[in-house]
Amino acid sequence: MKIAITGMGIISAIGKTVEENYEALLQKKSGISEIENFDTLHKEVIKVGEIKMTNQQLESLLGLPASNSFSRTALLGAYAAKKAVEDAQISDINEYRTGLISATSVGGMDMTERYYYEYFENPAVQKYIRAHDAGDSSHKIADYIGLKGFVSTVSTACSSAANAIMLGARMIASGQLDRVVVGGTDAMSKFTINGFKTLMILSDTFNTPFDDNRKGLNLGEAAAFIVLESDKVVAQQGKKVLAYLKGFGNANDAYHQTASSENGDGAFLAMQKAFAMAQITPESVDYINAHGTATPNNDLSEGRAILRAFEGNSVPDFSSTKAFTGHTLAAAAAIEAVYSVLAMQYGKVFPNLNFKTPMKEFDLIPQTEVKDKEINCVLSNSFGFGGNCSTLIFSKN
Structure with missing residues (x-):
């Protein structure tokens, strides 16, 4: 099964266009900073991948009336989805059987926590x-781009956008739709900051994926959508x-509510399923865009899963791009889908920022500089x- 990708749209901490994101990746320009858009007790304690635009600026960018009821999640998503549709040169969104499948975990929490007591x-x-x-955010995005067809929402935590992409592909492959706008959007909120702080997996400095001294993740906010067509x-x-x-492949290691299994069983099974569907061997993969959250648990679990999937001695170039954007939760897989396509288009392995010390559990070294390379196949993980x-x-083909 092959489904064509004909358009991409993105807004993240490193840019509000595909081109701006690509240039930031090339220039090793991270978007991790301190929180500016809202107040929180943790404001000066943690670093995040924040989009430096207010809701009012986003509303203006979208041309929305003052009476709108868009949450920040919906604002980011509407912008990225519109850019994806424009990139695909779609003039009539309803000309074919078209759907929208949007992933989110935060939804409208930013507005709820702001106005709950009012x-x-x-x-x-x-x-x-x-x-x-x-x-609600999905329907607002659909309305904004004029879509009258199928609309659905996926929320499976940090793999949400990957599963949205999968569902869209399945609906095209089964003949239910001709094209689907798929992706994810999540805004920063106190809710997620407090939740991850409680789990003790937030870093007070820049995140360091796959480094032995990694301290945890930086939360991020972003939206990205791609257009799939038959x-x-x-x-x-x-x-x-x-x-x-x-x-693609999806699996569940059924190990813990907030932790991956020690040996990466779910990740390993997901990669195996993806290889089987794509009808390729691991040797065909030129680059892995790793989930790489920089938490002690994820990087150890994912690293072991990669070694199992690639049989130890044949692991291709890999990196995590979350040191650029932060962990954008439900949007992460869509952000990294865009980066995966860019890697193939321009023949670039993007760098894993901030890496210094190899993990003591295994000999896996991420790519730390921009690398020129012919890339025909990219594997992207999201857990x-x-x-x-x-x-x-x-x-590529």
Whole structure:
């Protein structure tokens, strides 16, 4: 099974266009900084991948009226989805059977935590009550791009966008849709900061994926969408294909609510399933965009899973790009799907920033500089709480 990717849109801490994100990756320009957009007790304690635009600036960018009820999650998602549709040169979104599948974990929490105590007393902010629901952001994104077809929301923690991409591909492969706008969006909120702080996996400095001295992750906010289209649409419209989604896999190691199994069982199974669907051997992979959250548990578990999947001695170049954007939760796999396509388009392995000391448990060294390389196949991992592990395989042809 191969599904064409014909458009991409993204907004993250390192840029609000695909081009800006690519340049930041090349220049090793991280978007990790201190929190500026809202107040929190942890403001000067942790670092995050924050988009330096206010909600008002995003509303203006989208041309929304002051009466809108968009949460920040919906604002980011609407912008990225619109850019993806434009990049795919779609003039009539409803010309073919088209769907939108959007991933989110935060939903409208940013507005809920801001106005919760005002809801009974201030009618002006009651419009945000409905915006709390995760599905509300998806429908707002669909309405914004004019989509009248199928709309769905996926929320499987940090693998959400990967599973949204998978669902979209399945719906095209089964003949239910001709094209799907798929991806994810999550905004920064006190809720997620407090939650991850409670788990004691936030770093007070820049995150260091796969480093022996890693201290934890930097939360990020972002949105990214890609357009998947069937062979029929590509042929009929003579579409330019950016890349193909060649295979994918999903598994659950059922180990712990917030930790991966010691040997990366779920991650290993997800990669195995993706290889089988793509009908390739591990040797065909030129680059791995690792999940690489810089938490003690994830990097050890993922590293062991990669060694198992690639049989120890044949691990290709790999890196985590989360030191650029932070961990963008439900949006992460969509962000990294865009980066995976860029890696193939321009023949670049993107650097794993901040790495200094190899992990003592195994001999895996991520790529720390931009590397020129012919890349025809990229494997991208995304693993979520609850043990939900997903792997996507992208190819040039």
